[in-house]
């Protein structure tokens with residue numbers, strides 16, 4: 001079997017808070033993600049989902065275990081990974097196009113024509129071809145998040161880490177964005193770690209769903225999602241869809257009893 | 259349109275009414291002009307002094323205000339960057355800044371003059387002292403207000419720290435910096451006047467001190483009016499620069 005793109009082996013993370021208290025955020029996390037696999041992480045707030053993403057991005061060094069990307073231990077920040085956050089966090093003083101090319105500008109100090117052309121193509125891909133000269137505050141929340149996705153895809157990273165990217169959006173925009181992400185991932189497959197609070201969203205998007213529990217954050221269950229690709233609205237009408245959603249809901253809530 | 263019209267006319271109308279009331283009350287109660295001069299006395303006193311004289315005093319004060327203000331900006335913004343960057347320096351320098359800020363500027367001004375001589379330098383230093391603390395505090399707050407996600411993005415790109423500051427933190431701090439710049443430009447006028455009270459042969463502050471010592475109160479008032487005008491004008495100028503060059507930094511709906 002090929003080397004997994006992302007692998008976490010018995011990973012733990014503890015923090016020391018300001019008053020000297022030790023907080024165990026993650027313990028014994030084992031997870032591997034194959035090339036072009038889409039893995040969703042679901043779990044209560046504070047169970048360490050964002051922490052896992054930061055470890056994979058090399059922004060945080062795990063205090064136990066090994067996090068590896070393409071078989072190599074992650075020891076410093078990686079620039080071959082696309083990051084999408086809950087808030088779009090665009091730069092308000094830059095127009096949309098410059099926001100998309102920002103990673104290049106920030107990394108190398110300059111932006112060439114090829115990069116700009118790529119940014120335009122990505123804006124077209126997320127449906128914002130006509131908005132390249134607008135300022136972020138002229139855009140709706142959903143549109144801003146599309147720009148943030150285009151920004152994450154600028155350097156055509158193989159890995160995409162998305163931390164609750166749609167949870168700040170209204171319900172309709174959310175669904176629309178999920179379908180859009182499906183389409184983009186069909187066109188240009190990526191290895192994705194996707195944190196969400198929405199069970200239907202996870203079922204629609206992911207190949208596998210990791211259910212976590214808190215204090216310390218552990219993997220409770222990993223579920224395969226059986227629906228064939230390409231997926232779309234019809235997937236949600238599959239009778240299995242509700243059944244699986246209920247099953248996951250029980251997993252999420254049973255932690256209270258366990 | 260009605261609302262906008264009222265917005266611009268209301269302050270002007272209020273101003274005119276106050277001036278007329280002032281004039282009227284002074285006449286009715288026959289207030290002597292060395293106690294409270296009437297607006298008309300002030301205008302006459304202002305006209306009695308030559309234009310070039312006024313300009314000379316104005317320029318002397320303005321010079322101190324501008325040099326002190328810009329010097330203060332040049333010191334405080336880099337200092338804020340240093341403080342944001344280093345916890346250790348922040349811990350050692352900030353308490354000193356607080357001590358400087360807690361010292362009454364009027365009390366320390368004569369000492370500064372004794373130490374630095376009676377030339378322009380002590381006046382500039384006093385103006386700097388009064389303006390730079392709010393600038394440092396605001397800029398530091400702004401530099402720290404940058405969304406954590408953007409700093410993580412910057413780190414994930416392994417960009418040099420300089421770019422983190424130039425391309426993310428500083429632009430994010432612009433609204434904070436401008437709110438301090440607006441306060442500080444009027445503080446700079448106060449600083450310059452205080453400095454002139456202590457040691458100067460020219461300037462509007464000096465003129466007020468000199469005039470009142472001779473009971474030329476209407477002329478002192480004229481100098482005061484000019485000072486207020488300068489303050490307002492400088493404030494408007496800073497507001498204009500912000501709107502003209504940093505429109506994205508304004509809250510929604512203001513432009």
Ligand SMILES: Nc1ncnc2c1ncn2[C@@H]1O[C@H](COP(=O)(O)OP(=O)(O)O)[C@@H](O)[C@H]1O
Nearest residue numbers: 015016017025044045046047048049050051052
């Ligand atoms: N830098 C840090 N210092 C101290 N505690 C942290 C830090 N980052 C995260 N934590 C703590 O670790 C736990 C997990 O955080 P996080 O990964 O953000 O959770 P989630 O994304 O699942 O809501 C939380 O209790 C949080 O307070």
Ligand SMILES: [Mg+2]
Nearest residue numbers: 049050051163
């Ligand atoms: Mg989180």
